[in-house]
Amino acid sequence: MRLDKFLADSALGSRSEIKNVIKKGGVTVNSAVIKDSAFKVTENDSVTYMGQPVFYTPFIYLMMNKPSGVISATEDKTKKTVLSLIDKKYAHYDLFPVGRLDIDTVGLLLISNDGEMAHKALSPKSHVEKTYYVETEKEITEEDRTAFTEGVYIAGGTKTLPAELNILSSKSANLTICEGKFHQVKLMFESRGNKVTYLKRIRFGNLTLDESLKEGEYRPLKPDESVF
Numbered sequence: 729m730r731l732d733k734f735l736a737d738s739a740l741g742s743r744s745e746i747k748n749v750i751k752k753g754g755v756t757v758n759s760a761v762i763k764d765s766a767f768k769v770t771e772n773d774s775v776t777y778m779g780q781p782v783f784y785t786p787f788i789y790l791m792m793n794k795p796s797g798v799i800s801a802t803e804d805k806t807k808k809t810v811l812s813l814i815d816k817k818y819a820h821y822d823l824f825p826v827g828r829l830d831i832d833t834v835g836l837l838l839i840s841n842d843g844e845m846a847h848k849a850l851s852p853k854s855h856v857e858k859t860y861y862v863e864t865e866k867e868i869t870e871e872d873r874t875a876f877t878e879g880v881y882i883a884g885g886t887k888t889l890p891a892e893l894n895i896l897s898s899k900s901a902n903l904t905i906c907e908g909k910f911h912q913v914k915l916m917f918e919s920r921g922n923k924v925t926y927l928k929r930i931r932f933g934n935l936t937l938d939e940s941l942k943e944g945e946y947r948p949l950k951p952d953e954s955v956f
């Protein structure tokens with residue numbers, strides 16, 4: 729592939745910034761300075777960018793603490809999207825949110841360009857567990873816990889799979905579900921005559937929200953972090 733694509737795929741900057749650095753002699757391939765952006769390289773070549781070795785990274789995985797008021801979409805005519813919060817150095821990656829959180833839901837949202845991983849993470853067959861911290865209008869009861877374990881009927885008459893409710897206080901709990909029906913958590917509490925007033929996702933499969941991320945902030949996953 730072209731040298732500028734190789735470097736852009738490694739999230740080193742925008743294509744134009746990268747081309748500039750190449751032109752100025754800031755890039756070496758196998759120890760030789762290369763000033764041609766179209767120079768062909770492979771993953772086996774040893775490339776440096778402004779003196780630093782480059783590790784080719786075609787797939788990007790970002791953990792975001794989604795803020796309220798933005799939608800989990802790549803683009804929208806009227807509303808601000810989660811992708812508008814991502815630095816332009818990732819612009820050429822075709823990133824998308826892996827799954828959806830409601831506009832007023834905050835917390836863990838994975839943003840990636842890895843379609844295969846996303847498909848697996850979102851497939852109902854995978855039963856990926858998601859944990860939500862929930863605050864409600866009315867008291868959460870032991871009966872709610874039993875009902876969620878057994879499954880409740882939500883919009884459209886579908887029954888939810890067994891879910892685990894861990895009551896934290898009279899009006900707060902952690903709820904773990906292994907499916908992702910539209911507005912599922914809100915509808916589950918609605919089916920119990922209650923109303924969700926605050927919803928935050930804190931776990932997605934093996935990923936746990938990094939609480940040091942402020943709402944709207946994100947960071948790449950660490951090598952030992954993944955959904956599965």
Ligand code: URA
Nearest residue numbers: 829830833911913914
């Ligand atoms: N369940 C909901 O009701 N909303 C979300 O955003 C996620 C799960």
